[in-house]
Amino acid sequence: MILRRMQEMLARLYDVPIGHDVEDYVIADRGRFAALTGESCEADEQVAVVTDRNEVRVGVYVDQQVLDRLERRDPLQHLDDGNLEDFCTALEGVSHFHYLMWSLGRARGVSLLELELQADVDKYAGAVKLLTRQDEGRFPTALHRRLFHGVSYLPGLDEESRRRYQEANRSAARFCRSLEEKFLRPRQSRPEAWLAELRRFFRCSHQEKLRLVSL
Template identity: 65%
Template sequence: MLLRRMQSLLTRLYDAPVDHDAEDFLICDPARLREVVGERAGPISDEQVFVVQEDGGVRIGLYIDQQVLDRLQRCDPLQALDERNLHDFCTALEGVSHFHYLIWSFARGRPVSLLELELQAEVDKYATAVALMTQQRAGAFPRALHARMFGGVSFLPELDEASRRRYEEANRHAARYCRSLDQRYLHPRRWQPEKWLAELRRFFRCGHQEKIRQLVV
């Protein structure tokens, strides 16, 4: 039920319900993933969302390594998110974010670029972590979280150049955007969480070009 609970975080954060549950589309066995996706699976990371074109539509699914889920079950981030489980939380939340955003966009006939998908996931990971930690720490804002999540990032060495550039760009844009939101709405002297939430919901509903246009100004 962990992924269902994590998807509920995104649903509430963005007021963006969808008709499908990520848990129902989950694959945890890499052999099964290769069977479904074939050669297009490429290097298998701990998290991966796949979309397979079929006659009359697409087939979508979510792969998360079973060991990641096992560790999260033993150390539940929705009860206490900290250094013990932050990395695994981000891994699983990224997959759930990809799935949720694709389903939400497909239902509205909206195309989604790979950069847009990665950018939204970076924002989702940070925003949900901020919301959880602030709640779990009796309202204390996790000041070190931004540097921890955006400053210490690393990428798989087997990524091709285009993929690496896309991940780096998504990380850079999301870091700047989330820092801006922190400074405007979550600084102790300007504490306005309701405006933080409203801005996140507005950004979620922007398309690729509008998102990027806001971030490069």
């Protein structure tokens, strides 16, 4: 149940438990996901929201091969170059689900850009927490470049989606680097302040998030 454990990790990281288990919403078959949600799925991860009158239905797709590899090489026990990509793929889906359900529970609207921005921050923050814990407190200095530089996108993306992903990537990279420089520098490390800023960011509105990432 790797996705559930990732959700629990995010809930602890941000202190935002929700009453929904991501595993109950997972559709691991690409064709079934498309049939149930009415959305085609080209990526290895996708979250769909279908509204029907007063009902909102959510489906989470993560490719079964990604899940199988993560079960064999558990990143929550040992995250490294061999499973980092699969970790990020799965965590992106979990992040979208978790943030969406948390927002819906508070009657908050969520933009697609906001979802992507939060997911990029979640992937970085989650990896930082895991790697520092697994490596006796040493900060993973190469992680920021690995996650935010040289990013590629699906070739079939429309221009609007590509711009959204690129903006989310740039904004998250700037925000995460800023927190890193303020709170995680050697000899001046204040991980508790880093965590507090992450939690504040999570709870911000869309406009507040955009303001923070532009500072």
